[in-house]
Amino acid sequence: MLLDALLFQLGYNAALVMIGAGLLGLAAGMAGTFLFLRKRALVSDAISHATLPGIAVAFIVMEAFGGDGRSLAGLLIGAICASALGLAAVTYLGNRTRLSEDAAIGAVLSVFFGFGIVLLTVIQAFGYGRQSGLEGFLLGSTAGMLRSDATLIAVSAALTCAIVLLMRRPLTVAAFDPGFARVSGQRPDWAEAVLMAVVLAVTVVGLKVVGLILIVALLIIPPVAARFWSDQSTHVLWISSIIGGLAGYFGAALSAIAPDLPTGPIIVLCAFGLFLVSFLFAPERGVLASVLRHFRFRRDVHMRQGLLALAQGHPIFEDLTLKLLIRAGFASADGVPTDTGRARAAKALRDEARWREVRGDPAFERAAARYDGLTDLSDVLTEDQLREVDARIGPPVGAA
Amino acid sequence: MGFEFVSLSLPPLVIGVCVAIACAVPGNFLLLRRQALIGDAISHVVLPGIVLAFVVAGSLSSVAMMIGAAVAAVFSMVAIELIRRFGRIEPGAAMGVVFTTMFAAGVLLLEQSDTDGVHLDVEHALFGNLEGLIWFDALGWASLLDPVALAGLPVELPRMFAVLVIIVVFTVVYWRPLAVMSFDEGFAQALGLRTQALGMMLVILSALAAVAAFDAVGSIIVIAMFICPPAAARLLTNQLGRQVWLSALLAAISAIIGYVLAGYGLGWLGYGASVSAAGMIATVSGVILAIAAVCGPHRRRVS
Structure with a gap:
């Protein structure tokens, strides 16, 4: 009808x-x-x-x-x-x-x-x-x-x-x-x-x-x-x-x-x-998109914090973080990092160290404003700038 | 003039006056706070709630009506907030979406709910049925003293009267804070007044008046009762106290003249019929506002 x-x-x-x-x-x-x-x-x-x-x-x-x-x-x-x-x-x-x-x-x-x-x-x-x-x-x-x-x-x-x-x-x-x-x-x-x-x-x-x-x-x-x-x-x-x-x-x-x-x-x-x-x-403003964005954000935060904890050898108590790490293959079921996990964790720690340097230097003011604890510094700075930062903070810990 | 008047005209007349004053008094503060259209919004939003309550309860009892209206109002507030947050849309537009939709839903519900009692139809919801609120048990002026007859008064009369009393008491008790808040919200906050709570209270009381008046004047004409007498009074005086008194007076005058014109106007012209009392009351209050707008002593903006 x-x-x-x-x-x-x-x-x-x-x-x-x-x-x-x-x-x-x-x-x-x-x-x-x-x-x-x-x-x-x-x-x-x-x-x-x-x-x-x-x-x-x-x-x-x-x-x-x-x-x-x-x-x-x-x-x-x-x-x-x-x-x-x-x-x-x-x-x-x-x-x-x-x-x-x-x-x-x-x-x-x-x-x-x-x-x-x-x-x-x-x-x-x-x-x-x-x-x-x-x-x-x-x-x-x-x-x-x-x-x-x-x-x-x-x-x-x-x-x-x-x-x-x-x-x-x-x-x-x-x-x-x-x-x-x-x-x-x-x-x-x-x-x-x-x-x-x-x-x-x-x-x-x-x-x-x-x-x-x-x-x-x-x-x-x-x-x-x-x-x-x-x-x-x-x-x-x-x-x-x-x-x-x-x-x-x-x-x-x-x-x-x-x-x-x-x-x-x-x-x-x-x-x-x-x-x-x-x-x-x-897309963008709809409820579904907002909810998805929220979950993606949460996942990214937990992943980052989990990797940093792995890198520094801290135990992880947060269930969601552990689950995400295990699912990504970065940690085994008892929370011990795998080899890929160790590599990614070192990378995250290195990134965090670079950010610390950048945020302490007024010359990098514009870049420092984009710090949110999630973005990779290599997405923000050029190769030369990264090299300059690396020169200042020295070689990665453990690599020496 | 005796029996017929007491039975047919007195109750609607009294109810009309009560409705007009109960809406006009909070209307003063809404007008000053630039929330004049709140009355419009409320009356649209509560319609589906009232209809649902009517369908569930089977009659238009006061309690069911208030609960239905309150549920609808809360629902609409949540919906507006959600739309505003997610869409980053200005509140006015978000309100427009929710109000029109809820009103449409209410009307369709009304059409669907096949009520044999013929108590609630669409016309009724839009412009009320003031002249239908008659007192069957009245036998003359003496009935006003007869408890048995008084028990048969239309239920709307005591309800409306109670709402009027609540509103008047609120206004008298909170007169100072209301006055300060209406003119200078920042100053009122600096004085430590809880302006948000008070503003909310004002809106709730207006909603109470609008819902209680639903039977008598429906959901659109009630807007005239909220806006016209206070607006006219505002153009006639510069003093808040006088403005509120004047608005109540103008409201009562519009109600009485409107009702009399509606009931007897065509009769004076030689036709034995009556017209919509609620509509006539709105018309009279509009005429009063028009006169005030053209020659009120304080009609201009102070620049």
């Missing part, structure tokens, strides 16, 4: 919705990366919650003028107006009064949402009941979508995607270094405005699919997940958009076979699943 959905076998509408959701996720992943870099992800939360009264007013107006209140295009225009108003309110409260931006975001988000709920109950009170389908905008609902609505979503998602793609250079520069952007002749405030416009577009297009309460997740989760894979902004951008796209696509497919459930939470949980994969398995 899921396979059918993934392969677009569940009908034209479902396929359109899945493509639209995928494109939406792509655009959201990209726009979200810039928000993440600018640390303004929560502004989008205010924008998305602010759409609700706009949707309700648009419904009422369209019904009042004898039209069909459920027309998606009309509702989305209402949503755009209301969310622009919400954004303006956040900006006013944050810049013109002494309230901080997060207070402004919280206030706008909850008040607009509350007012939207009031309007929804008004619409119910006037007898449209549940047929208005406006509740679907809260958490997303893609079941039984009209052909025209699905097309509208797919097309506008593709447009949003194209805009972010075109604007990604100025957006990146403005996100990292507004000062540089200004002196290089760009307008960072414009880039900011474009970013907000794109976020608004993502929010509005995502209303029907993800819903206004959870759309912010599609802007936050992909970039954070992508951050685990790379340190480079362009890579993060692409990985984030891919994660967003996959989440949208899989989520919409899953929702197509579970029409009773709201689509938004499913898409969000898909995004979280991809995040979890990144969190666990990403």
Whole structure:
């Protein structure tokens, strides 16, 4: 069943919705990366919650003028107006009064949402009941979508995607270094405005699919997940958009076979699943990589200390050290060093003696900074330098 | 006005006022400490906990709800810390990931848990059901003195009232440290105040208020209760004591006006229906904030 959905076998509408959701996720992943870099992800939360009264007013107006209140295009225009108003309110409260931006975001988000709920109950009170389908905008609902609505979503998602793609250079520069952007002749405030416009577009297009309460997740989760894979902004951008796209696509497919459930939470949980994969398995920053690194480090420390102990003829009491030495063939089961073990131990001791000399000499300051008790000095210094050090400390003990 | 009012309107009205004040008072300090969105975060995170508690316990009892919410909150804190540590990701983004995911999980759980009691559905969780908290046993004003009838009060009323009392007592007892900490955390630490413990206490009490208010106003509108009255009060005065009193007053006013408008507003226009009380309370508090933002005497930043 899921396979059918993934392969677009569940009908034209479902396929359109899945493509639209995928494109939406792509655009959201990209726009979200810039928000993440600018640390303004929560502004989008205010924008998305602010759409609700706009949707309700648009419904009422369209019904009042004898039209069909459920027309998606009309509702989305209402949503755009209301969310622009919400954004303006956040900006006013944050810049013109002494309230901080997060207070402004919280206030706008909850008040607009509350007012939207009031309007929804008004619409119910006037007898449209549940047929208005406006509740679907809260958490997303893609079941039984009209052909025209699905097309509208797919097309506008593709447009949003194209805009972010075109604007990604100025957006990146403005996100990292507004000062540089200004002196290089760009307008960072414009880039900011474009970013907000794109976020608004993502929010509005995502209303029907993800819903206004959870759309912010599609802007936050992909970039954070992508951050685990790379340190480079362009890579993060692409990985984030891919994660967003996959989440949208899989989520919409899953929702197509579970029409009773709201689509938004499913898409969000898909995004979280991809995040979890990144969190666990990403190289470098992933949990698995960290654990492996930890064990490798521990092994190296024990090995080194064990070899030094062998070289100096100290008994080894630490079980793990002994086990590692025995496994490497450096010691026999009773802790007596083998011939290879003796050779390696002498080498480790020699290295330690060289390090001691290097660390005592200010001329080798740079090299001495790399001392961690594990690195071989021959990895740090050149042949000539090593020879110089050796000349100072004399021949190895026992070799004479 | 007698029987009907006492039975249908008085309990939700009182609960609404209690919720509004219980959220507004800690909201003052959260606002000053730039933690205004903590209320938002808490209300999102506790949803799966509350739903799980509801599924396990079969009803929305106070104890189960608090335990579920606490478990969810602790779980989210651990998750945020893990993500922050491993990914070296700023706390705001890590919080965003955890909160939205937990909220999504809560909503799906809610949809899955087929509860015939019709006590808890998605709409309920999002914007509460203040007008549903009615007092069946009331027969009129006299019932306020009748112990048998009083026993039938909606359980949310004593619960919310208790939370309000706890919060007020905390605020009064720790007034000085709270005030010092909110304006100058470094100075408070230099004085030897345990600001971390106190800050944690503040967050826990806010969580308590948010969870207790869940039934009445749901998990999104409660944010308005945390932010709007304190924010409006902050624009009206420069003195913390006055600000807290004013915020409580504004909260109570929004609750009363909001409830009355929601219950009777459409009736005055000639339609016999009511609208969402929680939504209306948020709207009224937003209007008050807007007025304060446009003409409050202390709205500008001191530069």
